[in-house]
Every structure is written in structure tokens, then in C-alpha cells.
Amino acid sequence: LHFFCKGLILAFFFYSGNEDFKPEMLKGKRVIVTGASTGIGEQMAYHLARMGSHILITARTEAKLQKVVAQCLELGAASASYINGSMEDMAFAQSVVKKAEELWGGLDMLILNHVSPAFLSYFNSDVAYMQKVLNINFLSYVTMTVASLPMLKNSGGSIVVVSSLAGKVAFPFTVYYSATKFALDGFFSSLRQEFAMKNTNVSITLCVLGLIDTETAMKAISGVVQISAAPKEECALEIIKGGALRQREIYYEYLSTRIPLLIRDWAPNLLDYIIQRNYNVEKLKD
Numbered sequence: 485l486h487f488f489c490k491g492l493i494l495a496f497f498f499y500s501g502n503e504d505f506k507p508e509m510l511k512g513k514r515v516i517v518t519g520a521s522t523g524i525g526e527q528m529a530y531h532l533a534r535m536g537s538h539i540l541i542t543a544r545t546e547a548k549l550q551k552v553v554a555q556c557l558e559l560g561a562a563s564a565s566y567i568n569g570s571m572e573d574m575a576f577a578q579s580v581v582k583k584a585e586e587l588w589g590g591l592d593m594l595i596l597n598h599v600s601p602a603f604l605s606y607f608n609s610d611v612a613y614m615q616k617v618l619n620i621n622f623l624s625y626v627t628m629t630v631a632s633l634p635m636l637k638n639s640g641g642s643i644v645v646v647s648s649l650a651g652k653v654a655f656p657f658t659v660y661y662s663a664t665k666f667a668l669d670g671f672f673s674s675l676r677q678e679f680a681m682k683n684t685n686v687s688i689t690l691c692v693l694g695l696i697d698t699e700t701a702m703k704a705i706s707g708v709v710q711i712s713a714a715p716k717e718e719c720a721l722e723i724i725k726g727g728a729l730r731q732r733e734i735y736y737e738y739l740s741t742r743i744p745l746l747i748r749d750w751a752p753n754l755l756d757y758i759i760q761r762n763y764n765v766e767k768l769k770d
């Protein structure tokens with residue numbers, strides 16, 4: 485029994501990967517960050533800049549992207565560029581990858597982070613809107629992955645997918661958002677299995693985030709839910725670390741994301757009850 489337990493512990497460390505993160509891991513790496521004009525994406529761009537990466541950022545708002553690029557150059561980025569457009573358009577999603585190829589002739593890390601602005605409300609049966617959100621939050625992730633794969637296979641690179649606890653546990657009033665985040669888990673976790681079976685040396689890191697203090701998130705939940713939010717700067721760093729260490733999933737913050745998942749698997753009705761008690765439904769937008 486003693487040897488069995490020892491073996492189990494060793495296997496745990498082997499499979500969980502206990503390598504330490506070093507900022508130098510990102511030095512000179514060529515990284516795309518989507519949704520980097522604000523929030524967590526913007527903070528990821530700044531971390532990567534301090535680490536000396538080549539950065540290509542994207543979002544819709546050109547003026548904000550210009551400011552982030554200028555700040556990245558000041559912070560020490562090896563290079564920083566942007567391309568603006570909407571991820572509702574798959575041709576635009578492809579053109580971001582094309583721009584990376586033109587700039588660098590290769591790619592080391594693809595960080596998929598952008599998200600259609602979300603708000604809390606009852607599901608209003610709008611199928612056309614569901615389609616739009618699916619395009620932005622899911623299909624553009626697939627499109628960019630497909631377009632990047634030849635370069636990522638060449639470099640033994642990484643795909644980092646920013647998801648949410650709402651992509652593992654069902655919360656009310658986020659039906660559109662949640663559907664797209666669950667879809668990301670299905671697509672990328674299945675793809676990861678195939679990569680392992682085909683010895684494709686491209687890692688996939690799914691990031692399961694709890695509530696983070698970005699302006700958009702704080703505005704969206706204001707008055708409706710009261711839970712504490714974790715800092716976007718630290719969250720951004722944890723995502724980059726997870727990608728650099730080629731972890732399969734990261735959970736941030738750890739306990740506030742892992743505990744609901746444990747309850748989900750063992751007592752789903754209890755979890756539903758706890759979640760439902762947290763909402764002030766009178767304050768919901770129509």
C-alpha cells in the first residue's frame with residue numbers, strides 16, 4: 485500500500501507538471517492576444533510587454549488599441565502592433581492570423597480572450613442574437629485556431645482559451661454567454677485529446693475564471709449579484725503562466741472556481757439552490 489501511494493503521488497506530480505514559471509519563457513515569443521483593448525486582455529498585453537514578447541493585439545476600437553500598443557512599447561515589448569475589426573466576421577478572424585504571419589513568419593502563442601459584451605437578463609428567445617454571440621465568442625475562436633495551426637505546429641506553440649466558471653457551471657441570466665463558453669470546453673477539450681493521440685505538439689490551456697474586477701463585469705453585475713471580484717492584473721498573469729507551462733486548465737481564483745465544481749458533481753440541486761439565492765432579480769435589466 486505504501487508503494488502504491490508513493491507511486492500515485494509521483495504520478496500526480498508527473499502529470500500535473502511541476503515546472504516553475506519564469507518570465508524569460510515569454511522573451512522573444514510571438515503572441516496574439518484578442519480582446520486586448522480593455523480588461524484582462526489589456527493586462528495580458530502589458531505583462532507580455534514586460535516579459536519582452538512580440539505582441540499583436542486586436543479588438544474593434546482602434547483608439548484604445550493604439551494606446552495599449554504605445555504602453556506595451558514603453559514597457560519593453562520586443563514589438564507591438566494591432567489590427568482592429570469585429571470577430572463577428574470570420575474573414576477578419578483569419579486576417580488577424582495572416583497579419584501575424586506577415587509580421588513574424590510564425591507564431592508561438594495564440595491567446596483567445598475577446599468576448600461579446602454580456603449583461604444579466606432572462607433569456608429572451610432571440611435566436612438571431614444567439615447566432616451572433618456564437619460567432620463572436622465561439623466560431624471566431626475555432627476560425628483563428630484553424631488558421632494558426634500550421635504556424636503553431638511548426639513552433640510547438642500554445643493555444644490559450646479564456647473561458648469562465650459559467651462555461652463549467654450553469655448560472656441563470658447568462659444563457660447566451662454560458663452556451664458559448666460551454667461550447668469552448670467541448671471543442672478545445674476534444675481537440676486536446678486528438679492532439680495527444682496524434683502527437684501534435686501544440687498545447688491547449690482552458691482558463692476557468694471566476695468574477696474578475698474588469699469594468700465590463702462590474703457594470704454587468706452591479707446591483708444584481710454581490711460577490712467579491714479578483715484583480716484583473718493577477719488574473720492576466722495566471723493565464724499567461726498557464727499557457728507558458730502548457731497546463732490543460734487553469735482555475736482562477738482557485739477555491740472560488742473549484743468548490744462550485746465539486747458541489748456541481750456531487751450535489752447539483754444544492755448548487756442550484758445556493759446560486760439562485762445570490763441574485764437580486766428585481767434589479768435585472770429587461
Ligand code: NDP
Nearest residue numbers: 519521522523524543544545570571599648696698700701
Ligand atoms: P472586457 O469587456 O473588458 O474586454 C472584452 C474585449 O473584447 C475588449 O477588448 C473588446 O474590445 C473585445 N470585443 C468585444 N466585442 C468584440 C467583437 N465583436 N470583436 C472583436 N473584439 C471584441 O472583458 P473582460 O476582460 O472582463 O473578459 C475577458 C475574458 O475573460 C472574456 O473571454 C470573458 O468571458 C472572460 N471572463 C471574464 C470574467 C470577468 O468577471 N471579467 C469572468 C469569467 C471569464 P472592443 O469593444 O473594442 O471590440
